[in-house]
Amino acid sequence: MMDTPILELAARGPLLTANNRLAATLISRYDQQQAATGILCWERPAIMPLSAWLSARGDELGLTARLLNDGQVRRLWEEIIEEDIARHNASGLLQVSSSAETASAAQQLLLQYGGNIDRYPMSDDVAAFRRWLRDWERRAAEAGWLIPAALPGLIATGLAQGRIKAPEILTLAGFDLLPPSLEDLLRSLENAGTRVEVITDDGGPARSVSRCCATDPQEEVRLCARWTRLLLERDPRARIGIVAPALGDYLSLLRDQLQAELGPRQALQFGTAHPAGFSLGSCLAEEGPVRLALTLFGCGNRIELAEAGLLLRSPFLGHSVAEGRARALADLELRNNGQSVVPLPRLIRMVEKLGTLPRFLAILKHLRDWVADRRLRRPGLWSEQMARLLEAVGWPGEGAIDSRQYQLVEKFLDLLHRLASLDLVSSPVERHVAVGLLQRMARETEFQIEEAPSRLQVLGLLESSGQSFDALWMLGMHDGAFPVPARPNPFLPLALQKEMAMPHADAGRELEFAQRACQRLFHAADQVVVSWPGSIDGAECRPSPLLADLPENLPECAPGNDPRRLLTGSVVLETWQDPQGPGIPAGIPFKGGTGILKDQALCPFRAFAHHRLLARGLEYPDIGLDPMSRGTLVHGLLESFWSRICSRRQLLILSDEELARELARSAEDALQAFEKEKRLDLPNRQRRIELQRLQRVARNWLEKEYDRPPFEVIATEQSRQVTIGNLAVRTRIDRIDRLENGRQLVIDYKTGKPDVSQWLDDRVSEPQLPIYCFGMPPEEVGGALFARVHCRPDENGFHGLLRTDCAWDERSARTMERLLDEYGREDFDDVLRHWRATLEQLADEFVDGQARVDPIDEVKACRYCDLLPFCRRLEYDLMVEEIPRD
Incomplete structure (x- = not known):
């Protein structure tokens, strides 16, 4: 895509993009172009994603109050499916949340592509979806609700009725394929006098397109990172793109290798900005402050040891600095108790007994009140209760927070607002249901830090639409990932999906999309490298059939970089062997035994x-008793038995009944001693099982x-x-x-x-x-x-x-x-x-x-030593093996 025509068009009328990233990129380039001409201020161009333009037109029609957001749509589908399951006594094998997501996608496809499912033979899944859809349409009609997929049709009607003013010029950029609903809208705009221009990316041929095969994904990413570093060393202003059809599979490797090659010194520092911009962010639920908040909300009367440890060690709770050492010792004591699950009342008693954690004790009491709340509330009220709990426990921790953590907190608070918005469609629910909704929303929410656009962009296939670069590397282009395998929606008749050429309907539709994507990407840069791994986890991979006509050529790459070389290359290191510690007095008993x-x-x-x-x-600790605890119980049983049966002669004169009584008594003695030492009470059922096991082992x-x-x-x-x-x-x-x-x-x-x-x-x-x-x-x-x-x-x-x-x-x-x-x-x-x-x-x-x-x-x-991070023997061995010596 050539920048100059796009920026000229943006100055004349709205320019609508296929995604947010392309809009941000074009706005940045527009600003750079204006600044280069010496202009000090300028009007912001009308460059925006298509979804934002549709939302604004919907607002002109007064539809905003009726428009449901994605979370509300999903929740409404969940309630409809849950009620249908209850009415029809359906089996519990159906996963409500994932079924609601798939049903919502089927509804959008019907609105975008049209078609009548009643004209086709129906499977059980399609028949169920038809029931759910009729229920959904009935509820939506009664309440006046709409979904975003319905906007193109409503805007087209508004244009025909003269309720919306049509722009003089409208430009679309970055669209590989347009669904019929958008094509109809564009025709309506043209009928209303708008000049519609759709910019395609099938310009002149690229100057260089080649392909290469790497040993595996790791080697493939290393080559790509070294190639990128070479280009940026030659021209720091170069715009470089890295595109992968299955970006999620390569994300971790790309983050690590690009950091090692492009910012090795920063790789040794925590919290520094990454040298590349990624279109795929991290999962919000996995981020530290959010994970702690979700763990807190999800706690019940019985807390998993991992959850209790997270609460004790987390820096995102109040007074974590002042009580840090005491909380760490409490975590150690919990682990030493050998229980994988801790009742909340027992945890509170333990903390009270310690007497060193008054602030954490207050947090646990707030948590106890939260767990005890069993009322039915709408999600909005639960959202308020969650916010109060977070405030009471001192979330997100003490002291100043950096920009990234600030954005994380704001993103999570926005998620609580989205939970509250479900009041419009949701009935009152119990606490665990509201928490489950929030956890699912957090897992499905992507977090990306807001920062200036980078000249190095790492993109998925869809996010690359409309982008142009000086050089481009396409990763993971093997036949298993490109074209993407067909994934038809199970709630729509397959014949309907094929007839309407819906996305992912069949292999032919995916091949057509892949060919268009190749045509676009092969012309998105002057230099394009396409690669694939020769094997993944030992399984052989073949190149995508769409690469057959490309010449094979291994691109020029910079020598490999490794941040650990900085430790040996930039400074002279002194080596000091210190194998001798202070001695201890001879003959004095030393704790530790054999x-x-x-x-x-x-x-x-x-x-x-x-x-x-x-x-x-x-x-x-693991579920139940670990092997060491079971061995301790066997020791205790045999000690008790032989303290009374003191010889083989006494053993031989025992009758079967007497032997059974002695073993039962010894097993009980062993369990009581174990429970006393560990300060725990085994559950009755587990205790019975252990008694039986011990007696059987001893008899054998x-x-x-x-x-x-x-x-x-x-x-x-x-x-x-x-x-x-x-x-x-x-x-x-x-x-x-x-x-x-x-x-x-x-x-x-x-x-x-x-x-x-x-x-x-x-x-x-x-x-x-x-x-x-x-x-x-x-x-x-x-x-x-x-x-x-x-x-x-x-x-x-x-x-x-x-x-x-x-x-x-x-x-x-x-x-x-x-x-x-x-x-x-x-x-x-x-x-x-x-x-x-x-x-x-x-x-x-x-x-x-x-x-x-x-x-x-x-x-x-x-192999089983717990001190490997301390002695660092294995790390030293790896450095000797991996870092070449001159």
Whole structure:
């Protein structure tokens, strides 16, 4: 599209565009042209979207008060569908909100393209839509309501009646196809004396159009970003466009790569403006202040842990700075409780008990009053209540806000006004219905910060209509995305949609639209590059068939940029290795138990961070009990059982009834101790299930105990203080058995799969049982065993190392021999000496303060480590791998 003719036409009469973006672009170019001529002030040109011009003509006809907005139309459709479902006892599989959206779209198509659905065979969906449409038309006639799609026809009638003055000249720009209702309106304008001009984009041939294939979308976007940077380095005033038919699939990649290439220094700073203008904004519901407000409104008497954590951590609630540390500690306590859902009254009691969060306590009490409101109200009254709640809790937070956050707040407050506008069509609803309406509106609302137009525009296919550039790159042009697959409306007869050539009706209609779009875009710039990915998620992609005649040519691109190179290229960095922390006094008991040496063996930094700095990853409770809690319950049950049944002989004389009673008692003891420790009450149904599970698991495990030679349980959950080298730690041994030969077995229960070979590693990465053996004379230690207690009986069993005279089956003896041979150990006494030497060395390293980042194995030590963001080992590895060194 050539600018000069358009701007000249804009000076003579209204210029109507296909979308808001094109209107803004043309107004900006008009202003630049006027300023370039030396003019100091000028009249604003009549450049506007077609929808705005139609609305203004509707106002001339006095239709504004009767015109429903999109939200009101959607809500009216929802109520009609809900009532129809109730009348016909329809199944609950129908999704009311999405059905209302599709029905509204079908209604607009009928108004824009005409046609009578009664003339065609009807499916169940079409028949249902016809019922809904008749109900809609009846209600609209009674109330005098109109929808925007009806305006072209009403304006044409107004022109014929002389109630609207026709302009002398009217120009349309950026329209690929016009629906019949607009074509009829243009004919009415011409009959009324208006000179109508429709500007098309099929001018002379572009000087350069080529195509290229990238490996995948990531590589495709990187090439595009580097090409863009090269053009802007050569000409900073160049107008560049990036168009993608499926822009949503490329949006995140484009934001990141364009920022990295065009503004790498800004990429390292939070909140800086992006160097490109995007036609597709972010989802309003996902923006911080709005997400917090929607979470607040959606809370009930039972609050998900994620919601409670969001309220505690959010900076968008009042007094979040003054109470920030106390709120973070409360969030940590909630996570440690292990509950995925927290009753609101319990959360209030917990905060009251803490005594450090008076302001947050007031917020929770406001929330309690909000949740307790079960009245029926119209959406407008609920909107007022929501605004009051936000004011009471100090939303959107303390201190000054920047321009972006200010626009976010204004956009959300406007959304509350739109919710209130539903009073015109909606009956009174409960609180959760009003909240659901607001949440859906927020999810469907796009947020874009208002800023000056950028010379680099990233657009979808429709938003690119009418735009012109110096250079253009078209992304994602594979056969699965362009032409767009047909998506006929299910509420209209397919034959009608094909006959009237409605959008998305069939493949032929989509092909025609795609050909027009190609014709337009190939002439929208002097240089056009068209690309597609060779594969997406491993699936092969082929180029769109519309690209078959284009020559293949990889465009010239700038060398790749990476904001991390700024850290190494712009300044001289000093490297400082600090693997040594302050030591601790020798021999003084240190909190952390056997976990200290386990962490020290896996990675010295891990031990220092966990036990000296007390750094821990946050807990993430799951639905029900997590595996660790289930293991704790098994430990508690077996401790209770063996504290009363102290030997194999006593186990054998128990009858089935007595055994069942003992297991039931032990399971109850374990649950009570668990609930007391965690300060929670399990729901009754969950409690019954856990009792049954524990008894079943224990009964299956005891089959393994029956098969053993005689033994006596001499200790369960025994606490000891053990000195290892210069480190004193407290231990808690699950169980110690005495055998007939007088030797003792140290046993530790495991619900997971143990790895005995870790005992023989140079750094003994599983030191718990070896440490337990420290407090006993070596000659009395008969063996160390993991007792794996699993819900599947075939997974149960003992795993460990035994003296020859303590083994009770050939299998364990052979396993012992194999391990000793593999790791070069002579016998069990040699293993005990290895444990002592290794563990004393680990203990002395910890006491000395050694804290180097040195994992024993990246899989074993790092895969499930909660300190990766702290030690940054993986980030360092990535930088070494990705950033080339000179």
